[in-house]
Amino acid sequence: MGIDLLGPDPIYRQLAAVIRKRVNDGTYAPERGPIPSEAALCEEFGVSRNTVRSAVRALNEEHVLRTVMGRGTFVNPIDRRIAAVIVDRISVGTYRPGRALPSEAALAKEQDVGRDSVRSAIARLTEDGVLHTVEGQGTFVSQREDAAPHE
Amino acid sequence: MGIDLLGPDPIYRQLAAVIRKRVNDGTYAPERGPIPSEAALCEEFGVSRNTVRSAVRALNEEHVLRTVMGRGTFVNPIDRRIAAVIVDRISVGTYRPGRALPSEAALAKEQDVGRDSVRSAIARLTEDGVLHTVEGQGTFVSQREDAAPHE
């Protein structure tokens, strides 16, 4: 669970994995305010700030965290995270307009979250017109909705 | 034309602008081999490697440059650059299957290149099946061709 200085994995990736785990087990959570500052993480893990920043940047790209300059880094609520992932995949063409989304179960398993979170994310994106549901057929990517970053 | 240490723009963006200009005026060109090394650029502009790297990374994302690990950073031939930009836009949905491409003139103006380069890029992508032309109607994005990175 610690950091292996000698392993083949870069330190920043290992650190990202540790932080991701803490998000998953609730040690870091949206309602608890920001995660420890970069300086605090340097202190705890005995690594440089640039290394911490690399890890945090990676988790931002996964939408697990959201960093705000001058305030701190926050855990993204799970449903928002899932919604952001879906929007990303639409924007890079992994999911395409007119095509069905993977099943809730598949998304939940892949992202290692509950189906409720996936359902909530889909509900959000449906309200925004990014997705739409066809009775008995599944959820589809809508046409032409310029994927609006949520909030 | 130089680097303004005090301006509001990050240095790496300014440096990227300078390099882009040198590409445009032919100081750096594909047939001249790799652009100067990171160390040389650091030396010339008095900035750190990380800053140079940020600038070069940005230009890679624009397809102006292409970095090859262990070899160096090269100027992308203009027609390849335009082709790469078009492929990117298809993959993010800016250009969509079945829809017409903007006119050659519009693309040339926007990308600040000659119409010949745009024409050449379109020819490449047509050969690859990414685009197709309808007599008297224009050039369209083809269906289903998984945008193959050129080369």
Next chain:
DNA sequence: GCTCATTTGTCCGTATGTATC
């Protein structure tokens, strides 16, 4: 409005490891 501490953003210099030629 102002100052101040906290936090993130950018940058620098350096060092080591690895890939390519």
Next chain:
DNA sequence: TGATACATACGGACAAATGAG
């Protein structure tokens, strides 16, 4: 082998945004 270049990591510095007072 040696030269060149990128990837990662360190430690330090100052700037910019935020919020508390």
